[in-house]
Amino acid sequence: MAPSSKKHRQQLTRSGSRQDRLTAYLREAGLRPTRQRMALAALLFDQGDRHVTAESLYSEALESGVKVSLATVYNALHTFTSKGILREISIDSSRSYFDTNVEEHHHFYFEKSGTLEDIDQSQIRLTRLPKTPGGLKISRVDVVIRVDG
Amino acid sequence: MAPSSKKHRQQLTRSGSRQDRLTAYLREAGLRPTRQRMALAALLFDQGDRHVTAESLYSEALESGVKVSLATVYNALHTFTSKGILREISIDSSRSYFDTNVEEHHHFYFEKSGTLEDIDQSQIRLTRLPKTPGGLKISRVDVVIRVDG
DNA sequence: CAAGCAGTTTAGAATTATTCTAATGTTAGG
DNA sequence: CCTAACATTAGAATAATTCTAAACTGCTTG
Ligand SMILES: [Mn+2]
Ligand SMILES: [Mn+2]
Ligand SMILES: [Zn+2]
Ligand SMILES: [Zn+2]
Numbered sequence: 001m002a003p004s005s006k007k008h009r010q011q012l013t014r015s016g017s018r019q020d021r022l023t024a025y026l027r028e029a030g031l032r033p034t035r036q037r038m039a040l041a042a043l044l045f046d047q048g049d050r051h052v053t054a055e056s057l058y059s060e061a062l063e064s065g066v067k068v069s070l071a072t073v074y075n076a077l078h079t080f081t082s083k084g085i086l087r088e089i090s091i092d093s094s095r096s097y098f099d100t101n102v103e104e105h106h107h108f109y110f111e112k113s114g115t116l117e118d119i120d121q122s123q124i125r126l127t128r129l130p131k132t133p134g135g136l137k138i139s140r141v142d143v144v145i146r147v148d149g
Numbered sequence: 150m151a152p153s154s155k156k157h158r159q160q161l162t163r164s165g166s167r168q169d170r171l172t173a174y175l176r177e178a179g180l181r182p183t184r185q186r187m188a189l190a191a192l193l194f195d196q197g198d199r200h201v202t203a204e205s206l207y208s209e210a211l212e213s214g215v216k217v218s219l220a221t222v223y224n225a226l227h228t229f230t231s232k233g234i235l236r237e238i239s240i241d242s243s244r245s246y247f248d249t250n251v252e253e254h255h256h257f258y259f260e261k262s263g264t265l266e267d268i269d270q271s272q273i274r275l276t277r278l279p280k281t282p283g284g285l286k287i288s289r290v291d292v293v294i295r296v297d298g
Numbered sequence: 299c300a301a302g303c304a305g306t307t308t309a310g311a312a313t314t315a316t317t318c319t320a321a322t323g324t325t326a327g328g
Numbered sequence: 329c330c331t332a333a334c335a336t337t338a339g340a341a342t343a344a345t346t347c348t349a350a351a352c353t354g355c356t357t358g
Contacts, residue, residue, distance in 0.1 A: 032354060034306060054345080069308050074345065088242075094316085095344065096242040108281065111288065119279055127274040129294070132257065133266065136298040143292050145278065149285040181325060183335060203316080218337050223316065228335095243345085244315065 018046070029083040039066040040076045044086070049101040051089070051116040052077075057098075091116065091144060106143035119145070167195070178232040188215040189225050193235070198250040200238070200265040201226075206247075240265065240293060255292040268294070 022041050026033040043060055044050060052060075058073045077098050080086040089097040091109050097116060106119040124143055132138060171190050175182040192209055193199060201209075207222045226247050229235040238246040240258050246265060255268040273292055281287060 032305070034354070036307070071309080071346085072307055075307075090239055090242040093237075093239045093242055093245040110285075117282065123277065123279040125274075125276040126292070127276060128272065130268055130272040132294070132296050134298060136259075136296040138294055139260065139297050140295045141292065142295070143275070143290065145281070145287055146289045146291070147281050147285040148288050149283060181334065183324070185336070220317085220338080221336055224336075 018042075022046075025085070029080070029085050031079065031083060036066070036068040036072050037076055039064075039068060040073065041080075044080075044100050049099070049118055051097050051099050053095050053097055055095070089116070089142070107145070109144050109146045110149055111146055112149055119143070167191075171195075174234070178229070178234050180228065180232060185215070185217040185221050186225055188213075188217060189222065190229075193229075193249050198248070198267055200246050200248050202244050202246055204244070238265070238291070256294070258293050258295045259298055260295055261298055268292070 019038070022038055022045065023033040025045065026037060026041060031037060039061060040057065043057060043064070043066075044052065054070065054073050054077055057077070058068070058070050061068050061073065077086060077088075077096075081088050081098065084102060085100075087099045087102045089099050089107065091097060091107070092114060099116070101118055104121050106121070106124050108117040108119060109115075110117070126141065126143070129138075129141070168187070171187055171194065172182040174194065175186060175190060180186060188210060189206065192206060192213065192215075193201065203219065203222050203226055206226070207217070207219050210217050210222065226235060226237075226245075230237050230247065233251060234249075236248045236251045238248050238256065240246060240256070241263065248265070250267055253270050255270070255273055257266040257268060258264075259266070275290065275292070278287075278290070
C-alpha cells in the first residue's frame with residue numbers, strides 16, 4: 001500500500017472486502033458510512049454477537065485508537081437501533097445494553113458481572129401466551145434468566 | 150379522641166385494624182413502622198397489586214397529604230425490596246419499577262403509557278429452559294411481553 | 299472536480315434518576 | 329423518661345444520557 005497524503009489512517013481503514021462489506025451494510029440500513037460509524041460498526045459487527053453499553057463501546061473505541069466522542073457513540077447506538085441493526089435491552093435500570101443479535105432470542109443475565117449471554121429461541125419453549133389486553137399487538141417477548149454468578 | 154400534646158397528627162394515623170395490619174406487616178418484615186413507612190405502605194399495600202416508580206409514589210404521597218421526602222421514598226422502596234415485600238423490575242432503562250406482587254409472575258409492558266400489568270404464572274408455560282452456564286443457580290426468570298399500545 | 303446542503307460529529311452544558319452526606323428527628327426498650 | 333439504634337431529610341453529589349449549537353464531511357448535482 002503506497003503512503004497516502006493523509007498523515008496516517010486507522011489500521012482497519014484499508015482492507016478491501018471487509019470495509020466494503022461494512023459500507024454496504026450501513027448503506028443498506030439507510031445510513032451514511034461515516035468514519036466513526038464505520039469504526040464503531042467494525043467493533044460491533046466484525047466479531048460474533050455482542051452486548052455492549054455506550055461506555056463499554058466508547059472505551060473499546062478509544063483503546064483501538066478510534067477518535068470518536070461519547071455523544072457520537074450514543075448517537076450511533078440509537079441510530080443503529082432505529083434502523084434495526086442493533087437492538088436495545090433493558091435489564092438493569094442503571095444503563096442500557098445494545099445487542100448485535102437482532103434475531104428473536106433471549107438472555108442469561110449474570111448478576112455479579114453484569115454481562116449477558118444469548119439464548120437461542122429454540123432453547124426456550126414459550127407456550128400458552130396470554131392474549132393481550134384489548135387485543136393489542138405484541139411488539140416483542142423478552143425472557144431474561146437471571147443467574148447468581 | 151382527646152386533643153394530644155402534639156400539634157397535629159396525620160389523618161390516617163389512627164384507624165384501628167387497618168393500621169394494626171400494616172404495623173404487623175412491617176414488623177414481620179423486620180422493619181420499624183415509622184410514620185413515613187406506614188404512609189407509603191398504606192399507599193402500596195392497601196390497594197391491589199401495584200407497579201410504582203419512586204416518582205409516582207412520591208407524587209401520590211404528596212397528593213394525599215403525606216409529608217415525606219423523595220429520599221425517603223427511595224429508601225423505603227429499597228428497604229422494602231431487600232426485605233422481600235416489594236420486588237424491583239427493570240423494564241425501561243430510564244427508571245426502576247417496584248412491584249407489590251412478590252409472587253412469581255410476569256408482565257405486559259405497554260410501551261406508550263409506560264405501564265405494567267401482571268400476568269399470572271399459570272398464564273405462561275415456559276418449557277425447555279436451557280441449563281445455565283457452569284450450572285449456576287437461577288435467581289429469577291422474567292418474561293416481559295411488550296405491547297404496542 | 300467544484301459547490302453546497304443535508305446529515306453528522308463534537309465539546310460542553312443541561313437534564314434526570316438516583317445516591318450520598320451529615321445533621322436532625324423518631325422509635326422502642328429498659 | 330433516657331438512650332441508642334434506626335430513620336428521615338435537604339441539599340449536594342454522581343452517573344447515565346440527552347441537548348445545543350457550531351464545525352465538519354459525505355454525497356449529489358452542475
Ligand atoms: Mn396481580
Ligand atoms: Mn440515570
Ligand atoms: Zn443477545
Ligand atoms: Zn407485577
